[in-house]
Amino acid sequence: MNFFLKYKIKARVLAAALFCPFGVGAILAVETVTLPSAAPGGGSSVLLNEIRLQDCYTNALFPLKAVFIKEIRFRPSPQGGVAFTNTLTLDIRLSTTRAIPEKLSRTFSENPGPDETVVFQGSLELSSKNLGVFDIQIPFTTPFYYNPSKGNLLIDIRNFSGGGPVVDASGNGDDGAGRAFALGADSTEASGADEGVDILQLVISDALRVEPIEILPLSGDFTNSAIAVTLTSSLSNAVIHYTLDGSIPNLSSSVYSDALQFTNSITVRAQAYVGFDAMSEILTSSYRKIYAIADGISAAWRQQYFGPGYLTDPRVVAESDPDGDGATNMEEFRAKTNPLDPLSFFRILEIHPAPVIRWSSVSGVRYRILKRHLNETNWASIGTLIRATSNETFFSDVTEKHNPSLIYQVEVVP
Numbered sequence: 001m002n003f004f005l006k007y008k009i010k011a012r013v014l015a016a017a018l019f020c021p022f023g024v025g026a027i028l029a030v031e032t033v034t035l036p037s038a039a040p041g042g043g044s045s046v047l048l049n050e051i052r053l054q055d056c057y058t059n060a061l062f063p064l065k066a067v068f069i070k071e072i073r074f075r076p077s078p079q080g081g082v083a084f085t086n087t088l089t090l091d092i093r094l095s096t097t098r099a100i101p102e103k104l105s106r107t108f109s110e111n112p113g114p115d116e117t118v119v120f121q122g123s124l125e126l127s128s129k130n131l132g133v134f135d136i137q138i139p140f141t142t143p144f145y146y147n148p149s150k151g152n153l154l155i156d157i158r159n160f161s162g163g164g165p166v167v168d169a170s171g172n173g174d175d176g177a178g179r180a181f182a183l184g185a186d187s188t189e190a191s192g193a194d195e196g197v198d199i200l201q202l203v204i205s206d207a208l209r210v211e212p213i214e215i216l217p218l219s220g221d222f223t224n225s226a227i228a229v230t231l232t233s234s235l236s237n238a239v240i241h242y243t244l245d246g247s248i249p250n251l252s253s254s255v256y257s258d259a260l261q262f263t264n265s266i267t268v269r270a271q272a273y274v275g276f277d278a279m280s281e282i283l284t285s286s287y288r289k290i291y292a293i294a295d296g297i298s299a300a301w302r303q304q305y306f307g308p309g310y311l312t313d314p315r316v317v318a319e320s321d322p323d324g325d326g327a328t329n330m331e332e333f334r335a336k337t338n339p340l341d342p343l344s345f346f347r348i349l350e351i352h353p354a355p356v357i358r359w360s361s362v363s364g365v366r367y368r369i370l371k372r373h374l375n376e377t378n379w380a381s382i383g384t385l386i387r388a389t390s391n392e393t394f395f396s397d398v399t400e401k402h403n404p405s406l407i408y409q410v411e412v413v414p
């Protein structure tokens with residue numbers, strides 16, 4: 001007798017449950033895909049017996065995007081399913097197959113695709129409250145990357161222990177799902193291949209969001225002569241393509257291997273691929289080389305002369321002399337001269353000796369300096385009155401150079 005029960009299920013419209021739109025930075029979207037053909041109905045003994053069973057689901061059941069399948073769930077059949085808790089020993093493998101769900105080969109090895117992956121292997125305690133919901137859950141230790149555009153999904157289950165309940169199943173011929181099965185977990189030939197299938201719920205997540213590229217350092221400013229940027233993907237077989245001109249990376253873009261070295265401002269855009277499939281969002285990181293650092297020159301001074309973009313203007317370096325007047329920006333800042341005007345810089349214009357008049361004085365007394373040339377008769381007063389602060393006072397007449405024809409006189413002002 002066939003160990004599968006009879007089916008009473010009518011097909012319904014295929015639909016995937018809970019589809020979350022993709023958005024940059026969105027919270028990881030977890031969706032479920034359920035074969036929608038069944039109201040709770042027929043039963044399967046895939047968990048009940050020691051068996052091997054291949055369920056095949058058509059790619060039309062999945063969203064049109066690459067996903068990771070992370071978990072499968074069963075629900076007890078209303079016909080023989082019971083509440084239970086038991087530890088089962090299972091081997092579950094997923095692959096992308098060219099096989100047609102309802103026309104699987106009876107030779108098990110002919111059905112899986114080349115990317116067959118062991119997603120769970122070992123013992124696992126399963127339980128159900130038999131509420132008709134998908135509460136028998138088998139999370140995968142290795143998520144399976146599945147691109148529905150590449151083929152149908154084959155789920156190869158070997159149950160080495162039995163001990164679970166009868167689970168819900170469908171016998172419809174037009175629901176895009178079928179199976180091959182045989183008693184004995186190590187069977188190589190199926191005793192039957194037909195239109196029936198376990199009603200599974202597949203937990204998936206968007207493959208574009210689960211494996212981001214890591215970039216170090218993150219976007220930011222750098223002041224050193226060069227910056228090293230590393231890209232990594234947690235997918236060991238991923239190839240990272242990148243661009244440095246702001247364009248969107250694709251399979252033709254440069255392939256990342258070693259750390260990238262930059263000496264000037266740059267924008268890195270990168271995306272990880274496995275084969276022809278994008279496996280990450282496009283990552284964008286910008287690095288800005290800045291020339292104004294905490295060197296003592298005020299930001300306001302730099303902005304005054306070099307404008308609002310001064311941070312990335314190489315002319316603003318403290319040791320630079322953009323106007324070529326021999327004074328560095330630091331020297332011009334300290335002297336309050338114009339760093340972009342070659343005629344504006346601090347320097348000694350002239351050195352010349354000047355007459356110095358020195359006299360004995362009394363603190364508090366005021367004095368007036370008079371002078372004339374030898375060939376003049378009138379004395380002229382120069383400067384303001386000088387109030388002595390000690391017993392000796394001097395005055396330097398900086399308006400004159402050394403001139404033997406000059407005569408000075410000092411008089412007390414009453």
Ligand SMILES: [Ca+2]
Nearest residue numbers: 321323325327
């Ligand atoms: Ca200068």
Ligand SMILES: [Ca+2]
Nearest residue numbers: 338339341344
């Ligand atoms: Ca200057």
